[in-house]
Amino acid sequence: MKNAQWPETPAEQRRSAEMPAQPDGAFPEDAHITVTNLTMGYGDLILMRDLHFTVNRGDVFAIMGGSGCGKSTLLRILVGLKAPHHGTVAYGHTDFWAQRAVDRKRMMRNLGVMYQNGALWSSMTLAENVGLPLRLHTDCSADEIREIVRFKLALVGLDGFEARFPSQLSGGMRKRAGLARALALDPEILFFDEPSAGLDPVSAKQLDDLILEINRSLDATIVIVTHELASIFAIASNAIFLDAATHTAGGQGAPRKLLDTSENPNLIQFLTRGEPIQRPKGRS
Numbered sequence: 001m002k003n004a005q006w007p008e009t010p011a012e013q014r015r016s017a018e019m020p021a022q023p024d025g026a027f028p029e030d031a032h033i034t035v036t037n038l039t040m041g042y043g044d045l046i047l048m049r050d051l052h053f054t055v056n057r058g059d060v061f062a063i064m065g066g067s068g069c070g071k072s073t074l075l076r077i078l079v080g081l082k083a084p085h086h087g088t089v090a091y092g093h094t095d096f097w098a099q100r101a102v103d104r105k106r107m108m109r110n111l112g113v114m115y116q117n118g119a120l121w122s123s124m125t126l127a128e129n130v131g132l133p134l135r136l137h138t139d140c141s142a143d144e145i146r147e148i149v150r151f152k153l154a155l156v157g158l159d160g161f162e163a164r165f166p167s168q169l170s171g172g173m174r175k176r177a178g179l180a181r182a183l184a185l186d187p188e189i190l191f192f193d194e195p196s197a198g199l200d201p202v203s204a205k206q207l208d209d210l211i212l213e214i215n216r217s218l219d220a221t222i223v224i225v226t227h228e229l230a231s232i233f234a235i236a237s238n239a240i241f242l243d244a245a246t247h248t249a250g251g252q253g254a255p256r257k258l259l260d261t262s263e264n265p266n267l268i269q270f271l272t273r274g275e276p277i278q279r280p281k282g283r284s
C-alpha cells in the first residue's frame with residue numbers, strides 16, 4: 001500500500017512505467033553497481049559487515065543511516081578512494097577493487113563525485129574549477145573546455161557565473177558549481193555525500209530538484225549519502241539503511257515501502273525521527 005504522505009518519486013514512477021515488476025516484485029536485471037559480502041572499517045574498527053546491495057541503472061539510490069555509521073566510508077569505497085576489508089564492488093560485470101590501480105583509475109573517471117561544500121578551489125574561478133577535470137583528463141582544447149564548462153554551468157543554473165570565485169557565491173550556488181564540476185567528464189554515475197548539509201530548506205529543495213533533473217535528463221545513476229529524511233522520501237527510488245547498532249544493513253528497498261513494511265525498530269525510528277507510525281490495517 002502506498003504511503004500517502006510520501007508520493008512516488010519521479011524515478012520510481014519511471015521505473016514502474018518502463019519496467020514492470022516481476023511476479024516476486026523484483027525488477028529485470030539492470031544492475032549498475034553490485035556490492036557483495038562487503039565488510040569495511042579502519043584497521044580493527046569494523047563499521048559494517050556483510051553488505052549486499054544492488055544499485056540499478058537510473059536509480060537514485062540513498063545510503064542512509066545515523067551519524068558515524070559509515071556512510072561516507074562506504075561512498076569512498078564505491079568511488080575508489082578506500083579499499084574494503086572484504087567483499088566486492090562490481091560496476092556492471094567488472095570487479096572494481098580486483099582491477100590494477102591504473103585500470104581502476106580509468107574506471108573512476110566514469111564516476112562523478114560531489115563532496116560537501118562543493119570542495120571548490122578558492123583561488124580558481126568557477127570556469128577554472130569546472131574545467132579542471134577536463135584539463136587533467138582529456139585532450140580538449142581551451143576553446144572546447146570553455147564551451148563544455150559553459151554548458152555544465154548552465155545545466156546547474158549558473159550560466160554567466162564563469163568568472164566568479166567560490167567566495168562570491170552562496171552556499172547553494174557553491175554546491176551547484178561542485179555538481180557542475182562532477183558532471184565535467186560526463187560520468188555515468190554521480191555520487192553525493194550529504195549534498196544538502198548546511199543549506200537552508202529552500203536551497204536544499206532546489207538541490208534535490210536539480211539532482212532529480214540530472215538523473216532524468218542525463219540518464220545518470222545517482223548514489224546519495226544522506227540522513228535528510230525530506231531528501232530521502234523526495235528523491236530516492238531505492239535505499240539501504242546502515243544500522244549502527246548491528247553494524248550491518250538494517251533494511252533496503254524503496255524508502256516508503258521500508259516505512260510501511262520494515263520490522264526493524266532502528267530503521268523505523270530513523271525514518272520517523274522516533275514518532276509513532278500508523279501502519280495500514282492488517283499489519284502489526
Ligand SMILES: Nc1ncnc2c1ncn2[C@@H]1O[C@H](COP(=O)(O)OP(=O)(O)O)[C@@H](O)[C@H]1O
Binds near residue numbers: 045068070071
Ligand atoms: N580515516 C579514518 N580513520 C579511522 N577512523 C575513521 C576514519 N574516518 C572515519 N573513521 C571512523 O569511522 C566512523 C564512520 O565514519 P563515516 O563513514 O564518516 O560515517 P558517516 O558518514 O556515516 O557519518 C566514524 O565514527 C569515524 O570515527
Ligand SMILES: [Mg+2]
Binds near residue numbers: 072
Ligand atoms: Mg559522512
